[in-house]
Amino acid sequence: MNMTVSRSGTIVFGSAVLIGAVLVARTIPLGAAVGRTPLATTVALQASGADPVARGAYLVKSGACNDCHTPLKTGDNGPEPDMTRMLSGHPAELAVPAVPTLPAPWLSAATSTLTAWSGPWGRSHTANLTPDRETGLGTWTAQQFIDTIRNGKHQGTGRPLLPPMPWEAFRHYADEDLASMFAYLQSIPAIRNKVPEPVPPPGAPVPPPGEAVPPPDAPAPLTALRTAPTHGDPVARGKYLVTAIGCGDCHTPMTMGPKGPAYVMSRMLSGYPSSSPVPANPALQGWGEFGALEPAFAGAWGVSFAANLTPDAETGLGAWTEQQFLDTLRNGRHQGRGRQLLPPMPWPAFGQKDDADLKAIFAYLRTVPAVRNKVPDPVAPAGK
Ligand code: HEC
Ligand code: HEC
Numbered sequence: 001m002n003m004t005v006s007r008s009g010t011i012v013f014g015s016a017v018l019i020g021a022v023l024v025a026r027t028i029p030l031g032a033a034v035g036r037t038p039l040a041t042t043v044a045l046q047a048s049g050a051d052p053v054a055r056g057a058y059l060v061k062s063g064a065c066n067d068c069h070t071p072l073k074t075g076d077n078g079p080e081p082d083m084t085r086m087l088s089g090h091p092a093e094l095a096v097p098a099v100p101t102l103p104a105p106w107l108s109a110a111t112s113t114l115t116a117w118s119g120p121w122g123r124s125h126t127a128n129l130t131p132d133r134e135t136g137l138g139t140w141t142a143q144q145f146i147d148t149i150r151n152g153k154h155q156g157t158g159r160p161l162l163p164p165m166p167w168e169a170f171r172h173y174a175d176e177d178l179a180s181m182f183a184y185l186q187s188i189p190a191i192r193n194k195v196p197e198p199v200p201p202p203g204a205p206v207p208p209p210g211e212a213v214p215p216p217d218a219p220a221p222l223t224a225l226r227t228a229p230t231h232g233d234p235v236a237r238g239k240y241l242v243t244a245i246g247c248g249d250c251h252t253p254m255t256m257g258p259k260g261p262a263y264v265m266s267r268m269l270s271g272y273p274s275s276s277p278v279p280a281n282p283a284l285q286g287w288g289e290f291g292a293l294e295p296a297f298a299g300a301w302g303v304s305f306a307a308n309l310t311p312d313a314e315t316g317l318g319a320w321t322e323q324q325f326l327d328t329l330r331n332g333r334h335q336g337r338g339r340q341l342l343p344p345m346p347w348p349a350f351g352q353k354d355d356a357d358l359k360a361i362f363a364y365l366r367t368v369p370a371v372r373n374k375v376p377d378p379v380a381p382a383g384k
Helices: 015-026 040-048 052-062 065-069 142-151 175-185 234-245 247-251 322-331 355-365
Strands: 003-005 011-013 072-075 078-081 106-110 116-119 122-125 254-257 260-263 289-292 296-299 302-305
Touching: 052 065, 052 175, 142 175, 234 247, 234 355, 322 355
Parallel strands: none
Antiparallel strands: 003 011, 072 078, 106 116, 106 289, 116 122, 254 260, 289 296, 296 302
């Protein structure tokens, strides 16, 4: 079997698995491939002898699921994930501050645990992803998990998932990767924690009992997602990772379109626009983090602006070496040795990706259109 274990202990799938799964995918009629078809990739994974739990652990830890699904607590060195509550979502007993009055441009607020989120959608709470049977995913099937992320609906068919769950990025993960994440999530300690129901925004239409407010237009079904591109084609592999992880969710500016927030594609991955005003430091009013449509973030660290990841030589990553990029994600410093990167850049998670994945991400970022955009320097916290 063509499977190797890389230096960091993660599993690299060989081409035999890929070909097998592609053949399986071909036999499934188009359209049905995304829906409730049997999980063909599970068969492929079993046949390959790959360990889905180890693969899933890698994907969940390095994919930043903990950032929102594990509550932050205050440790000796500032905020740190409370691993006694690993991936168990917003703590049921935790009171959430009153809805904040947000000065423009701020649109959303998160508690300092990063588990409760307030915005135009009302208030959402991150879900319990542990295998507790009553309050977590203990009774879910792998297919329900895949359908949840692909369709953005609870168990694939229930109520629409609210922001900020990045399912529109994660739906681009291949079946084998989603199935592996689920296998890992089913293997972690079950934690009993009944996450509160979402709170609709003031004045929202009240849905009939048991029904949800009509969802926005469902995204087009995705097909041919059986397997992820391999490292044989680093640019394709990197594009896969950047899309599925959702780097653009923070690094691409958004604008309010007729159907809600939409990416400004001419500014893809180019960070906070230099043409926009630099927002002042807002009062946090008991909340931990504020976000805006154009990618600025406020918190105890002041105001941070998502960086320009395009290959523009002067304002983006055009002059960076691959090693500087790897070092930045591994130790959270600009080019590996400059200033410390501010939240919410999830480098502690992404830095756990193996060299081959990080190199693939860099290879892809070199191919996106260069956008000249000098992102503003961070604003220091008030009083500093
Ligand atoms: C930016 C914050 C954020 C990140 C990062 C995030 N989630 Fe979520 N997730 C949420 C929120 C908020 C909800 C609850 C949404 C709701 O109630 O509609 C949620 C809900 C879910 C659900 C639905 C549970 C249910 O009962 O329907 C699943 C499954 C899920 N997340 C898995 C993941 C996985 C896997 C990852 C990492 C690959 C991840 N999430 C990363 C915020 C996040
Ligand atoms: C939750 C939001 C968020 C996500 C998701 C995110 N980033 Fe960032 N990123 C930021 C912010 C904010 C900064 C700026 C931090 C600062 O100025 O200290 C940043 C900075 C960076 C930098 C440092 C640039 C420099 O000049 O030092 C790199 C590199 C980077 N991000 C790469 C990525 C990649 C690759 C991904 C996807 C795998 C990604 N980011 C996903 C928010 C995010």
